[in-house]
Amino acid sequence: MIGSxxxxxxLVKRNVPKFFVSGPYADLASVVIAMTEESxxxxxxxxxxxxxxxxxxxxxxxxxxxxxxxxxxxxxxxxMEITHSGEPRRFLDAGIGSNNPIDELYLEAMSLFDKSxxxxxxxxxxxxxxxxxxxxxHGFGEKVTxxxxxIASIATETxxxxxxxxxxxKKLASRDGYFRFNPPDLSEVAIxxxxxxxxxxxxxxxxxxxxxxxxMVERWVSVAGTEKSALTLASAEEMDFT
Numbered sequence: 001m002i003g004s005x006x007x008x009x010x011l012v013k014r015n016v017p018k019f020f021v022s023g024p025y026a027d028l029a030s031v032v033i034a035m036t037e038e039s040x041x042x043x044x045x046x047x048x049x050x051x052x053x054x055x056x057x058x059x060x061x062x063x064x065x066x067x068x069x070x071x072x073x074x075x076x077x078x079x080m081e082i083t084h085s086g087e088p089r090r091f092l093d094a095g096i097g098s099n100n101p102i103d104e105l106y107l108e109a110m111s112l113f114d115k116s117x118x119x120x121x122x123x124x125x126x127x128x129x130x131x132x133x134x135x136x137x138h139g140f141g142e143k144v145t146x147x148x149x150x151i152a153s154i155a156t157e158t159x160x161x162x163x164x165x166x167x168x169x170k171k172l173a174s175r176d177g178y179f180r181f182n183p184p185d186l187s188e189v190a191i192x193x194x195x196x197x198x199x200x201x202x203x204x205x206x207x208x209x210x211x212x213x214x215x216m217v218e219r220w221v222s223v224a225g226t227e228k229s230a231l232t233l234a235s236a237e238e239m240d241f242t
Contacts, residue, residue, distance in 0.1 A: 034093070
């Protein structure tokens with residue numbers, strides 16, 4: 001958490017990254033990553049206004065539209081077309097380029113505060129990165145074998161991003177300010193094989209009960225604290241999904 005001097009920021013990175021803050025951005029700290037079809041660059045949808053946005057497009061986008069955009073996986077779903085403020089835009093799932101969006105989350109959070117990277121790291125209480133297991137290194141199945149070659153690059157990019165972040169933020173990691181949780185190998189489960197969800201559940205349970213994982217969770221809980229943020233306390237009934 002961050003706000004007045006001496007308070008710290010708590011980041012949680014997962015499929016929908018969030019960071020919890022106090023001050024002018026309290027309750028307004030959700031970030032969703034999608035990729036523009038036109039330029040293939042990651043776009044950060046946020047639920048708060050940001051300085052430098054020269055279009056009302058992002059202020060008018062609906063939650064369901066963002067959900068469709070970030071889940072428009074190539075070969076499974078068509079690109080999501082969103083039109084607001086007279087601007088037609090098409091978006092894809094950002095998994096190809098930002099399957100591990102930790103850098104996008106970090107840059108977004110840092111952009112809210114006028115500090116150097118080193119000073120910003122000191123403000124972070126804890127950053128948690130939650131992986132979805134090692135992606136399959138074979139095709140998606142017979143239905144989409146044409147994208148098989150991209151799977152290896154996705155798996156490599158995801159782990160390389162995690163490793164690079166750890167190495168470039170050693171002080172943050174060494175003081176237990178950064179944790180990466182990621183279940184073990186799931187290489188035999190393709191992305192379109194929902195019937196094998198039992199394998200995912202079993203191996204995730206095993207990972208969660210591993211002694212090293214339990215020790216890391218204890219350290220994380222110790223650092224994170226127990227107070228609730230305003231975002232946690234917000235009622236889902238107050239959210240507008242229309």
